[in-house]
Amino acid sequence: MKRFGSSKEQDKIIRALDRQERQEAFQRDRFFRFKLPEIHTQLSQALIMEKIIETDNPAGASDALLKGLRKILKVNEFDLKYFIAPIRDIVPRPNPISLYITQYILEVVINDPSVIDVYGTDEDIYRVINDIISRINMKFDKAEEEILQQLSKSKKLTPGSREYEIALDEYFKKRMGEPQA
Numbered sequence: 323m324k325r326f327g328s329s330k331e332q333d334k335i336i337r338a339l340d341r342q343e344r345q346e347a348f349q350r351d352r353f354f355r356f357k358l359p360e361i362h363t364q365l366s367q368a369l370i371m372e373k374i375i376e377t378d379n380p381a382g383a384s385d386a387l388l389k390g391l392r393k394i395l396k397v398n399e400f401d402l403k404y405f406i407a408p409i410r411d412i413v414p415r416p417n418p419i420s421l422y423i424t425q426y427i428l429e430v431v432i433n434d435p436s437v438i439d440v441y442g443t444d445e446d447i448y449r450v451i452n453d454i455i456s457r458i459n460m461k462f463d464k465a466e467e468e469i470l471q472q473l474s475k476s477k478k479l480t481p482g483s484r485e486y487e488i489a490l491d492e493y494f495k496k497r498m499g500e501p502q503a
Contacts, residue, residue, distance in 0.1 A: 353459060365451060366380070366383070366388075372442075397422075473490060473493065
């Protein structure tokens with residue numbers, strides 16, 4: 323007789339969830355590495371134009387925001403979840419990158435000497451950030467899909483092989499420029 327809830331089944335589910343989480347983190351990192359300059363530019367402009375960040379030195383506020391964006395590239399999954407914990411329930415199914423940037427603005431950017439004040443509710447700030455991240459992500463996903471279609475036409479490359487990964491990386495660099503380190 324088969325027991326439900328056995329350790330083998332639980333281990334299998336845990337491995338699948340871990341694999342899914344690692345894959346999502348990889349996708350998020352790749353998106354962020356290639357789109358960091360665009361995200362930085364659009365976020366800086368939107369936050370100042372929407373009057374969420376009041377500043378007498380836009381370049382200083384932009385630099386403070388850029389520091390936070392670069393931190394996302396280096397943060398591990400635990401630290402990311404810990405940092406966004408105070409606002410993780412702000413909206414249903416939030417984008418972790420948008421949550422991180424929102425929390426960074428609420429905790430770090432607000433204390434920057436070039437920032438006079440930050441206006442709006444946590445949800446308002448999140449929505450402005452998430453709109454920009456979502457727009458850029460949609461363009462990125464479309465470009466990624468086109469790259470994958472090009473690679474699928476090649477009979478020499480098999481998905482998962484080292485040659486496939488190298489070709490994928492080359493197509494990304496050709497299409498989107500060099501990733502940020």
